[in-house]
Amino acid sequence: MPEVNTISELRINGGRLCRRIEALAATGAIEGDGVCRLALTDEDRKGRDLVCGWMKQLGMRVSVDRIGNVVGVRGGLEDVAPVMTGSHIDSVATGGRYDGALGVLAGLEVIASLNDAGVNTRRPLAVAFFTNEEGVRFAPDMMGSGVHQGALDLEEMLASRSIDGKILGEELKRIGYAGATGVNRFRAHCFIELHVEQGPVLEREAIGVAAVTGVQGISWTEYRIDGTANHAGTTPMHLRQDAGYVAAAIAVEARRIAIEMGGSQVATVGAVELVPNLVNVIAGQALMTVDLRNMEEALLQGAEQRLADFVNQIGAREGVEISQRKLARFEPVAFDDAMVALVEEIATSLGFSCRRMPSGAGHDAQMFAPNCPTAMIFVPSKDGISHNVAEYTAPQELEAGANVLLQVVLNKSDY
Amino acid sequence: MPEVNTISELRINGGRLCRRIEALAATGAIEGDGVCRLALTDEDRKGRDLVCGWMKQLGMRVSVDRIGNVVGVRGGLEDVAPVMTGSHIDSVATGGRYDGALGVLAGLEVIASLNDAGVNTRRPLAVAFFTNEEGVRFAPDMMGSGVHQGALDLEEMLASRSIDGKILGEELKRIGYAGATGVNRFRAHCFIELHVEQGPVLEREAIGVAAVTGVQGISWTEYRIDGTANHAGTTPMHLRQDAGYVAAAIAVEARRIAIEMGGSQVATVGAVELVPNLVNVIAGQALMTVDLRNMEEALLQGAEQRLADFVNQIGAREGVEISQRKLARFEPVAFDDAMVALVEEIATSLGFSCRRMPSGAGHDAQMFAPNCPTAMIFVPSKDGISHNVAEYTAPQELEAGANVLLQVVLNKSDY
Numbered sequence: 001m002p003e004v005n006t007i008s009e010l011r012i013n014g015g016r017l018c019r020r021i022e023a024l025a026a027t028g029a030i031e032g033d034g035v036c037r038l039a040l041t042d043e044d045r046k047g048r049d050l051v052c053g054w055m056k057q058l059g060m061r062v063s064v065d066r067i068g069n070v071v072g073v074r075g076g077l078e079d080v081a082p083v084m085t086g087s088h089i090d091s092v093a094t095g096g097r098y099d100g101a102l103g104v105l106a107g108l109e110v111i112a113s114l115n116d117a118g119v120n121t122r123r124p125l126a127v128a129f130f131t132n133e134e135g136v137r138f139a140p141d142m143m144g145s146g147v148h149q150g151a152l153d154l155e156e157m158l159a160s161r162s163i164d165g166k167i168l169g170e171e172l173k174r175i176g177y178a179g180a181t182g183v184n185r186f187r188a189h190c191f192i193e194l195h196v197e198q199g200p201v202l203e204r205e206a207i208g209v210a211a212v213t214g215v216q217g218i219s220w221t222e223y224r225i226d227g228t229a230n231h232a233g234t235t236p237m238h239l240r241q242d243a244g245y246v247a248a249a250i251a252v253e254a255r256r257i258a259i260e261m262g263g264s265q266v267a268t269v270g271a272v273e274l275v276p277n278l279v280n281v282i283a284g285q286a287l288m289t290v291d292l293r294n295m296e297e298a299l300l301q302g303a304e305q306r307l308a309d310f311v312n313q314i315g316a317r318e319g320v321e322i323s324q325r326k327l328a329r330f331e332p333v334a335f336d337d338a339m340v341a342l343v344e345e346i347a348t349s350l351g352f353s354c355r356r357m358p359s360g361a362g363h364d365a366q367m368f369a370p371n372c373p374t375a376m377i378f379v380p381s382k383d384g385i386s387h388n389v390a391e392y393t394a395p396q397e398l399e400a401g402a403n404v405l406l407q408v409v410l411n412k413s414d415y
Numbered sequence: 416m417p418e419v420n421t422i423s424e425l426r427i428n429g430g431r432l433c434r435r436i437e438a439l440a441a442t443g444a445i446e447g448d449g450v451c452r453l454a455l456t457d458e459d460r461k462g463r464d465l466v467c468g469w470m471k472q473l474g475m476r477v478s479v480d481r482i483g484n485v486v487g488v489r490g491g492l493e494d495v496a497p498v499m500t501g502s503h504i505d506s507v508a509t510g511g512r513y514d515g516a517l518g519v520l521a522g523l524e525v526i527a528s529l530n531d532a533g534v535n536t537r538r539p540l541a542v543a544f545f546t547n548e549e550g551v552r553f554a555p556d557m558m559g560s561g562v563h564q565g566a567l568d569l570e571e572m573l574a575s576r577s578i579d580g581k582i583l584g585e586e587l588k589r590i591g592y593a594g595a596t597g598v599n600r601f602r603a604h605c606f607i608e609l610h611v612e613q614g615p616v617l618e619r620e621a622i623g624v625a626a627v628t629g630v631q632g633i634s635w636t637e638y639r640i641d642g643t644a645n646h647a648g649t650t651p652m653h654l655r656q657d658a659g660y661v662a663a664a665i666a667v668e669a670r671r672i673a674i675e676m677g678g679s680q681v682a683t684v685g686a687v688e689l690v691p692n693l694v695n696v697i698a699g700q701a702l703m704t705v706d707l708r709n710m711e712e713a714l715l716q717g718a719e720q721r722l723a724d725f726v727n728q729i730g731a732r733e734g735v736e737i738s739q740r741k742l743a744r745f746e747p748v749a750f751d752d753a754m755v756a757l758v759e760e761i762a763t764s765l766g767f768s769c770r771r772m773p774s775g776a777g778h779d780a781q782m783f784a785p786n787c788p789t790a791m792i793f794v795p796s797k798d799g800i801s802h803n804v805a806e807y808t809a810p811q812e813l814e815a816g817a818n819v820l821l822q823v824v825l826n827k828s829d830y
Contacts, residue, residue: 092696094691199648199650199651218648229802230799231614232685232706234612234796236616237670237674237680237681242683244684245684251663252660252663259652266647266650266651268647270647270698271692272687272692274687276508277688278507278551279683279704279742280635280685282685284803359649386649387693
């Protein structure tokens with residue numbers, strides 16, 4: 001376990017952090033205290049403008065890169081690689097106000113607290129928000145951080161087409177965030193991201209802070225099933241090529257595989273569309289997605305293989321054609337042992353209960369893990385709810401996470 | 416088995432029948448030789464105008480009733496209840512050219528053939544087309560024939576709202592088919608309807624004509640499943656309330672019940688919608704339909720009960736709320752024994768292979784069955800395909816069906 005050099009007496013201002021979260025949540029606000037800021041929409045632009053304004057107010061140098069990532073830098077006493085934090089401000093269509101936003105605004109709160117205290121760090125500090133972390137309007141997710149760290153190709157991503165038929169590069173220009181800064185050049189000294197857990201574990205165990213050990217591997221597959229549209233009354237069961245039934249059977253099997261495997265394996269069929277989608281017509285076509293995740297690459301591959309075998313079998317048995325498309329595939333990511341231990345030690349020193357845990361969701365931090373020491377801090381999500389307007393983390397929990405972030409940043413920058 | 420009095424030497428003109436089918440298919444034509452004539456749209460109006468014109472050319476008295484049903488009558492030697500035939504000319508959104516149209520136009524072809532031969536029947540002959548048989552734009556289906564025979568309430572049906580937000584009574588006026596003739600007064604001597612099978616049985620067995628013994632009972636239920644939208648990665652399997660999984664499990668169970676029951680039982684989940692329908696969000700809500708059909712009321716009730724039990728169990732087990740709404744419920748209908756036997760005997764006498772079979776689809780004829788001797792004639796559907804632009808019945812098969820219709824009409828009218 002690393003030795004924490006010092007725990008500073010400095011603390012962040014929780015009220016100010018909450019006010020910024022509230023102000024950002026007002027852009028793209030939807031019923032039920034949620035937000036809809038799909039990547040590169042007008043709402044996203046308004047959110048970006050707001051956060052950029054805050055960065056400038058805090059005296060940071062703001063740059064925008066070619067994929068629209070925004071990085072604010074607070075200079076250090078020495079001109080070396082910065083300690084970096086950040087997250088994203090885009091959301092899902094019915095998102096909450098903390099997912100992503102907390103990590104960005106807690107980063108700004110760290111800067112504000114250092115400004116207030118007149119503290120200069122040796123290393124520069126960088127706070128970033130990355131384009132299209134959610135992957136809802138454009139695929140894949142974690143796009144901006146992936147391009148930033150060289151895991152995804154810039155030109156290919158600029159050509160991505162949104163679910164509403166727009167080209168990403170053109171949408172960047174439209175909202176004024178097609179920046180000039182090159183990508184895959186910025187190397188941080190280390191990367192630390194604060195995020196809400198988005199799961200129920202911390203709340204269930206009454207723990208305040210988690211030191212995140214890594215991110216589950218993710219496998220997203222889209223299946224297109226082509227059967228035969230036919231009359232629901234006149235077609236005997238044994239003469240059907242029912243694409244809707246096959247989609248349902250795949251969804252049930254995906255769930256069965258996850259439960260049978262246990263451990264960190266999860267499986268979700270979140271999207272299904274039938275054609276023609278009428279009560280009295282056997283579906284001629286079905287489009288569906290399967291989301292598989294596991295902390296162990298070998299186990300994730302095993303889940304993929306078991307599902308693929310089932311898909312092949314049921315396709316042949318039901319006389320339907322099934323084609324598939326990988327929408328996303330990320331191997332599990334392990335965070336830096338020393339960084340994880342530092343988070344744990346700081347949290348404990350500050351008096352918070354703390355546990356280690358993996359992340360079931362993908363995060364921008366994982367794109368940094370191959371290139372610099374990286375870790376994450378989680379704070380609890382009420383009822384484990386996220387990607388939902390009911391997402392909630394209490395003010396004192398937000399403050400706790402931001403104070404851990406502050407101490408990690410101080411510890412790593414003031415070497 | 417009834418004795419056929421005579422098989423007339425008279426035959427219909429197959430070429431003329433096919434030309435009328437082709438001309439009607441040109442109104443509302445869509446790509447792939449199909450038609451879109453949703454009830455009371457402009458396309459339906461054009462089709463109605465065309466068929467009414469033909470009726471008048473054939474010397475028929477044409478009347479329109481208050482729900483827009485059109486009845487053409489050819490007088491008989493005696494002023495008694497007519498022998499009636501007919502069907503519908505509305506279609507589903509991606510329909511074929513034979514479903515409904517065949518029964519109406521074969522009726523006209525019978526009249527034309529009698530005119531050509533100078534044959535006067537003792538009973539009057541009536542050929543009708545009924546409003547909104549398909550039930551796609553307005554619910555329920557078989558609306559016009561249901562109102563015509565008193566099974567459905569006129570005023571309630573006039574107030575129906577279409578999927579595009581229009582009131583049925585106003586749409587009738589708009590297209591000029593809000594007639595003055597009262598409903599639930601017309602009693603036919605008997606009713607006979609020619610229709611394409613819309614299933615694969617006749618083609619598979621290489622049989623030319625079916626004497627239809629009745630119509631399957633139909634049970635349509637819509638389920639709304641309320642779970643909890645949540646993150647697909649961070650929510651352990653045992654803490655989910657996954658509405659999408661529950662919908663899939665119900666679809667798989669409906670299929671299992673139908674196959675286990677066998678006989679005429681069929682089950683179809685044709686429509687499913689998930690909310691928010693995203694790859695990485697557990698569905699918080701699902702809306703789905705289940706279509707169950709059986710020839711025996713007791714068995715249909717058994718299927719409904721088995722599915723309801725499963726729905727209750729899985730709702731409780733998965734912690735989701737499930738509400739349901741009956742979209743339609745028709746008991747099975749048995750046609751008249753003597754009429755069915757007459758169809759069978761005539762078909763055989765004309766040299767066609769013939770079998771008895773139930774109808775898996777609802778038809779206008781079933782609305783007449785409680786009030787007068789009723790039966791139907793089926794001809795094959797290529798690959799069993801219907802409610803699809805690829806619907807096809809060969810010209811000689813259409814001609815065979817129309818010749819059986821002619822002989823049934825002659826036999827019942829010339830008593």
